[in-house]
Amino acid sequence: MIKSYSAIPKKKIIVIGGGFAGIQFIMNLKKDLFDIMLIDKMNHHMFQPLFYQVATAQIEPSSISFPLRNLLRKRKDVRIRLAVVREIDHVNSKIQTSIGEFKYDILVIATGSKTNYFGNDNIKKYSQSLKSTIQSIKIRNLILENFEKILYTEEKESEALFNIVIVGGGPTGVELSGALAEIKRDVLPKDFYRIDFSKLQIILIEGSEHTLNSMSDMAKKASELYLKELGVIIKKGVFVRDYDGNTVTLSNGDTILSKNMIWTAGVTGNTIKGLPEESQTNTNRYKVDRTNKLIGFENIYAIGDISYMETLKYPNGHPQVANVAINQGKNLAFNLKAGLMNKQTREFEYSDKGSMATIGKHKAVVDLPFFSFKGYFAWYIWMFLHLMLILSVRNKLIIFINWAWNYFSKNSSLRLILKKNEAEDK
């Protein structure tokens, strides 16, 4: 019988990705049970649900970014490496990274997902996406810079600068459109008082017949109504076929002039070279069993967005949301500890507490398992729950102060264009 953990030789676990799943896995794995290495290409954990607020200059990127070394500073059993993992050699249990090769006993893949451009290279090249802190800052730069350009651009050429096109009417597209409409109304005219903001069009393009298509009928209808109240133009049942950086071409043949197209129309898994093709779905997710173990492997696991698990409740896999990632991370930590003690492992079961989206001030929708609601109360609930999910008390406080300031003053004063310019020497 095993009496103490220290009597067991420590296995080496490599975790790829310090997102919601990877971080929760490590934090819930009791200290000193394993020899852990966390590898991430970023040195910080990102709170993606609030990227759109960075892109619209409502909060600073630092308030939703958490340095991994600080998050795990009390975990001396965890080594952190800033590197890109390029290949998995499952035969020899090792990985190739941008800083060298590492061997593992257990591999945990928690690499999340990336923007899906559905094979359209033009859209990939010319549009903006919202999947990282840097991309959020790029959108903020682009929008602010284009207003600077409008000031000296001939009127007939400024239409493309005035039109902001958001593709994808899911939560990200809806939240971003609403936030842009609010800064158009309340914030930008204060800075650019010579610009006629009635010319600024925020156009949301959605392929299905509804915004927030995965939510309740109430949420679909309310989100559309709220967006229209804010002045967002919604084009439904139409797809973007192409984009050359100046003209958006739609599937019905219509075109829109725009130098600002933001693509939020889908994600695909961040897979890594080396695992057999049959381990992956056609949406690039790794097929796992109910304990998140990769089908056909004994020592490789996938958790979070990158994993594909079929259950009775979710026969087509789980939604790619933070709560699934967090709970799969926790469950895997429990199971690895149980395995070490020869105890029963636990199958993952997701209990969906509901979903929500905010469209603007006092405008949000909440779907609970048996009840949906909208408006003021939904908006306060949305804010409260997002604040609770933010990792550090300091950042909760900073975001709360920012939100309170914006609420009362309607002015965030965070409109910095942060990029290298021509005047710099190097």
Ligand SMILES: Cc1cc2nc3c(=O)[nH]c(=O)nc-3n(C[C@H](O)[C@H](O)[C@H](O)COP(=O)(O)OP(=O)(O)OC[C@H]3O[C@@H](n4cnc5c(N)ncnc54)[C@H](O)[C@@H]3O)c2cc1C
């Ligand atoms: C704009 C936006 C808004 C969202 N809003 C919500 C919301 O309101 N509610 C909700 O529940 N969900 C939301 N989501 C989804 C949610 O963020 C994801 O489901 C969640 O982040 C998945 O967690 P994860 O740990 O699987 O992946 P991630 O959190 O994406 O973490 C993956 C990590 O892996 C690292 N990585 C990837 N590839 C490599 C590699 N090759 N080498 C090294 N490191 C690598 C990345 O740098 C990253 O740190 C949103 C997503 C986005 C983009």
